[in-house]
Amino acid sequence: MYKVRLWSVRRSRFMEGLYNTVNPAIIAVLKGITKVFGKKLDKPITAAEAGLKGFLFDCQMCGNCALSKTGMSCPMNCPKTIRNGPCGGVRPNGMCEVKPEMRCVWVAAWDGASRMKDGDAIKSIDFAVDHREKGTSTWLKLAREELAEDAK
Amino acid sequence: MIEEIQDAETLGTNPGDPLPQLPGHVSHGRFERVLRAGHFAVTTEIAPPDSADPDEVLTRASLFDGYVDAINATDGSGAHCHMSSLAVCAILTRAGYSPILQISCRDRNRIAIQGDTLGAAALGVCNALCLSGDDVGAGDHPEAKPVFDFDSVSLTRTLRVLRDESRFLSGRKLDLAPKLFIGSSINPFVPPIANRADQLAKKIEAGAEYIQSQYCFDMDVLKDFMSKAVDMGLTEKAYILIGVGVLPSARTAKWMRANVPGVHIPDNIIKRLEGADKPLREGRNICVEIMQQLKETAGVSGVHVMAYRQEKWVKDVVKRSGVLDGRVPWSPETEELN
Numbered sequence: 001m002y003k004v005r006l007w008s009v010r011r012s013r014f015m016e017g018l019y020n021t022v023n024p025a026i027i028a029v030l031k032g033i034t035k036v037f038g039k040k041l042d043k044p045i046t047a048a049e050a051g052l053k054g055f056l057f058d059c060q061m062c063g064n065c066a067l068s069k070t071g072m073s074c075p076m077n078c079p080k081t082i083r084n085g086p087c088g089g090v091r092p093n094g095m096c097e098v099k100p101e102m103r104c105v106w107v108a109a110w111d112g113a114s115r116m117k118d119g120d121a122i123k124s125i126d127f128a129v130d131h132r133e134k135g136t137s138t139w140l141k142l143a144r145e146e147l148a149e150d151a152k
Numbered sequence: 153m154i155e156e157i158q159d160a161e162t163l164g165t166n167p168g169d170p171l172p173q174l175p176g177h178v179s180h181g182r183f184e185r186v187l188r189a190g191h192f193a194v195t196t197e198i199a200p201p202d203s204a205d206p207d208e209v210l211t212r213a214s215l216f217d218g219y220v221d222a223i224n225a226t227d228g229s230g231a232h233c234h235m236s237s238l239a240v241c242a243i244l245t246r247a248g249y250s251p252i253l254q255i256s257c258r259d260r261n262r263i264a265i266q267g268d269t270l271g272a273a274a275l276g277v278c279n280a281l282c283l284s285g286d287d288v289g290a291g292d293h294p295e296a297k298p299v300f301d302f303d304s305v306s307l308t309r310t311l312r313v314l315r316d317e318s319r320f321l322s323g324r325k326l327d328l329a330p331k332l333f334i335g336s337s338i339n340p341f342v343p344p345i346a347n348r349a350d351q352l353a354k355k356i357e358a359g360a361e362y363i364q365s366q367y368c369f370d371m372d373v374l375k376d377f378m379s380k381a382v383d384m385g386l387t388e389k390a391y392i393l394i395g396v397g398v399l400p401s402a403r404t405a406k407w408m409r410a411n412v413p414g415v416h417i418p419d420n421i422i423k424r425l426e427g428a429d430k431p432l433r434e435g436r437n438i439c440v441e442i443m444q445q446l447k448e449t450a451g452v453s454g455v456h457v458m459a460y461r462q463e464k465w466v467k468d469v470v471k472r473s474g475v476l477d478g479r480v481p482w483s484p485e486t487e488e489l490n
């Protein structure tokens with residue numbers, strides 16, 4: 001939801017804190033779940049992630065979540081899906097070149113990042129997304145990566 | 153030097169027969185030579201024809217003879233269909249010009265772009281400019297599918313991988329890497345203005361070796377941006393060329409400001425055009441003045457003159473501005489390499 005999304009970016013520092021505490025907890029739980037159930041619960045877990053992040057950030061489930069690096073503003077809402085933005089077309093009032101009724105997600109991102117503890121993360125380059133991961137859960141990906149790490 | 157001149161004459165005019173690559177240079181091109189030699193560079197933009205006629209490209213390029221160091225070939229700018237930038241560049245290299253291949257992320261995915269980059273280098277192109285690209289909705293085919301597999305930063309990095317690591321993104325090795333001088337763009341004049349220098353830093357970190365900016369009609373904003381860039385050490389790492397334009401009338405200026413994404417024209421410029429007896433002449437005066445101020449601005453390595461439908465005036469403004477300091481850039485008629 002556009003309004004909630006703007007709200008989340010305005011409270012980027014709070015959301016960052018929340019994210020930093022909740023995310024590891026979710027991932028820890030998911031590690032347990034995937035150990036027991038394998039891939040059986042992937043669908044509902046993915047749906048839960050899509051629902052929660054969709055509500056808060058208008059998450060598009062790209063499967064390459066970068067929220068913590070983009071001021072809590074989801075870059076996949078950019079009509080050009082720019083991951084290191086903004087483009088040069090931003091309107092003088094900060095609205096999007098393509099959708100004049102939407103605040104440029106990257107104007108929001110730099111603004112959000114300026115309030116975050118780890119806001120400088122926005123300055124690091126985010127390479128183009130892996131399109132195979134569209135629609136998949138970033139939570140499950142992180143959980144499985146951690147499991148693989150643990151197994152090493 | 154004599155050898156170099158002979159090389160330029162005998163070799164520089166055939167695709168695949170570029171100039172010798174100088175030590176410390178990444179490309180064989182003349183544009184890189186001009187910048188690395190410390191000259192104030194002048195580039196411009198060619199409007200690609202809506203035609204399959206190669207002569208039309210050469211006719212349009214000849215308008216700039218002796219006044220520009222490189223010519224940008226736009227890639228479907230404004231999301232309008234024209235002759236492709238790759239083809240325009242190939243035609244220009246054949247005549248010995250030094251074109252800049254603009255690559256936009258809008259129309260091609262990473263497979264097509266990497267292939268085209270190799271092809272361009274094989275055809276003698278020495279410069280590439282990485283752009284995100286305009287939205288399809290702005291053009292004459294709004295029903296087209298926008299691709300945007302990359303953004304300009306990922307694209308820049310990809311070209312560096314091709315050139316410096318001699319491999320595709322997939323890891324597959326190239327037999328010969330494309331020797332390209334790689335650039336990207338910046339627009340310091342639109343929000344988030346406070347972060348535009350940070351974004352410039354990202355583009356340079358991704359691998360941009362030169363930058364061409366959007367139109368500058370506001371020296372105050374530009375000076376702030378450049379002083380940040382200088383303080384951050386960015387002008388040591390990349391050559392910054394600032395875009396300038398020729399406005400033919402107050403009406404066009406207002407139209408551009410309202411309709412062309414990313415164009416910022418302050419009210420004082422519009423007022424000047426409105427108050428002028430000869431607005432066309434005044435538009436060129438404004439351009440000349442801005443160029444002269446840019447030449448004196450720390451960290452600025454050149455200007456990029458964008459004069460869409462005003463191409464015939466490029467020579468005039470460059471000449472009157474004096475930014476070339478008497479230097480005569482290469483053209484097909486030039487006997488000597490500068």
Ligand code: SF4
Pocket residue numbers: 077078079080081082085086087088089090091095096097098099103104105106107
């Ligand atoms: S203005 Fe912002 S949101 Fe719109 S296309 Fe450009 S970067 Fe994306």
